[in-house]
Amino acid sequence: MISKNQIKFVKSLQKKKFRLESKCFVVESSKNVNEILNSNYKIQQIYATKNWIEKYKIRDDISINQVNKNELQRISSLKTASDVLAVVHIPLEKSDFDFSGINIVLDDVKDPGNLGTIIRICDWFGVKNIYCSEETVDVYNPKVVQSTMGSITRVDVIYTNIRRMIQEVAINVEVYGAVMDGDDINQIKVNKNSLIVFGNESNGISKEIKDIISERITINKIGEAESLNVASSAAIILNKFCN
Amino acid sequence: MISKNQIKFVKSLQKKKFRLESKCFVVESSKNVNEILNSNYKIQQIYATKNWIEKYKIRDDISINQVNKNELQRISSLKTASDVLAVVHIPLEKSDFDFSGINIVLDDVKDPGNLGTIIRICDWFGVKNIYCSEETVDVYNPKVVQSTMGSITRVDVIYTNIRRMIQEVAINVEVYGAVMDGDDINQIKVNKNSLIVFGNESNGISKEIKDIISERITINKIGEAESLNVASSAAIILNKFCN
Structure with missing residues (x-):
């Protein structure tokens, strides 16, 4: 009852x-x-x-x-x-961070299914931390939780001022950004200590974040679609960076 | 009005x-x-x-x-x-098929968002044909159409008896299947004339289709997630096969 x-x-x-x-x-x-x-x-x-x-x-x-x-x-x-x-x-937010390895940064990702799927992809590839801008959809939104398929328990999602954070850690890690006109990810050599920034579904990475990215990367387009879904992009890029 | x-x-x-x-x-x-x-x-x-x-x-x-x-x-x-x-x-279904290049086969993919996202991924990578089992979600379902983001106009989705179709064309093309325990896609050499089979969200590829696959492929897992979403898998595998 x-x-x-x-x-x-x-x-x-x-x-x-x-x-x-x-x-x-x-x-x-x-x-x-x-x-x-x-x-x-x-x-x-x-x-x-x-x-x-x-x-x-x-x-x-x-x-x-x-x-x-x-x-x-x-x-x-x-x-x-x-x-x-x-x-x-809801557990307490982690307060000490280790930026070694591959870390993801989300700049205003709004769709719950996208965040949930990205968490699941991170869990598959062993990525432990996702840093989100404060405008990114809440990780405890029921649709996000549902689409993580349990991976929410193994990936830390931290909401923060991502611009300040990137500026603080950029000395020690490479900051990659997924954009439409960067270097082909199949051709680059990847740094194993990296932040990889993904942008909003409609507008991509915001200008203030683009300005502090050190390497712009792109998934080679062969056909005609205008763009790839952000979770599809994260899947392809993490397969490259984590292997 | x-x-x-x-x-x-x-x-x-x-x-x-x-x-x-x-x-x-x-x-x-x-x-x-x-x-x-x-x-x-x-x-x-x-x-x-x-x-x-x-x-x-x-x-x-x-x-x-x-x-x-x-x-x-x-x-x-x-x-x-x-x-x-x-x-x-709804346009007339194509009746003559050309199996050269990379083609996708979906074995009972049920989620509209997954089919729509896969169509968009195919359009990005220049894949022209998706063959679907008759139990796969209808391509003209409003949620499928919405999530293709227009790519529905450039990718042909054909509903057919996929078992019979695979058996008919398997002499001329390599038939790959995305499974949990196959060869690491980052290690294999890919055939540029291929069918790639993806299975149902819960059950994977059905037994009757698994039996006629010639090469079982897998995305290398580093973390702990039980599985990847089928659209995420398609994104990673097409990036490998189409580049």
Whole structure:
């Protein structure tokens, strides 16, 4: 059974304002919830069907509310609710950073599916940190969480003034930017300590960030599409940089 | 002004059944409609705001209905309608095929955003043909059309019995399949006349298709994500095969 207050609370977490207030976010579907259970994230409450509870043996210290499918649908942000939904505490932001290796910077990426897919790609290639401009979509947006397919537990997403950050670390790392008219990534030699900047879906990298990029890179175009989706670009570029 | 019958007809095109009956589909947003206008597709009707009509000078032989934003919202499949929506005739399927170069085969890809993104990636890399199993999502689904960003006009998407097709052409081309345990794509030499098969989002390539693949390929995994999104995989693999 789920109370009216619980319904109201879980649904409120679809909005950033209430996530910030309560410091909680929502994770849905078995794959995602199981990844959370196997991570350091702290769960506030699980809502799940009888079937799900019987299938997965959850530790005793986690609060589980057995609900039916209709109740799940009422709190879900999905068109068709899955068998489980978890309310999870937002962890403290990391405060010490290590810029060695490959790091990603996102300059106002707005689409939740794109951020989620980029997190999943980073997890595939072992990239641990994504630095986002403050205008980038919130990582705890339900659509972002959903499309990470659990990778949210293994990639740190940090919101910061990316211009200041790039200026501070540029002495020690190479700063690459994915643009339309840079050097062909298949031809360049890559620096293994790098920041790679990706821009907004419509406008690309902003002028103030472009000015402080040291190497402009491009995916060689053979056909006629005007542009590639930012997550597709990240996939191709990380395959090059991380191998 | 838009009539009740027009509203009913345009909205019906969100469903595959009615698209098949009327042989029409819907294209929304300026970028997509302009790509259609610059292609061989035949437009049945454009619905657009006064602003849009004044900004873009459309040929006289195209029927334009001037409507307001509220009317557009009533026929749109988008959360927020853009300034223009076109009803477009579905072209006849191509009947003669040329399997030279790189061709894509999709085995039951279900997500509209994935198919749309793959079409856009193919257009970037100059891949002209995508062969889809009959269970693959319909290319004229509004979400597919939207996420192609106009590339739908330059890439042919053909629905067929892909098993039979692969068996017929396998003498002349190499048949690659993207799987979890194949050869690292960064290490292989690629054949420039190839079919590359990508599988369903949850289950990968079906057994009956796996059995007739000649080379199994994989994107080298460095981190811990269980899998990559199928469009991300297509981006990485086409960057390798088409360059």
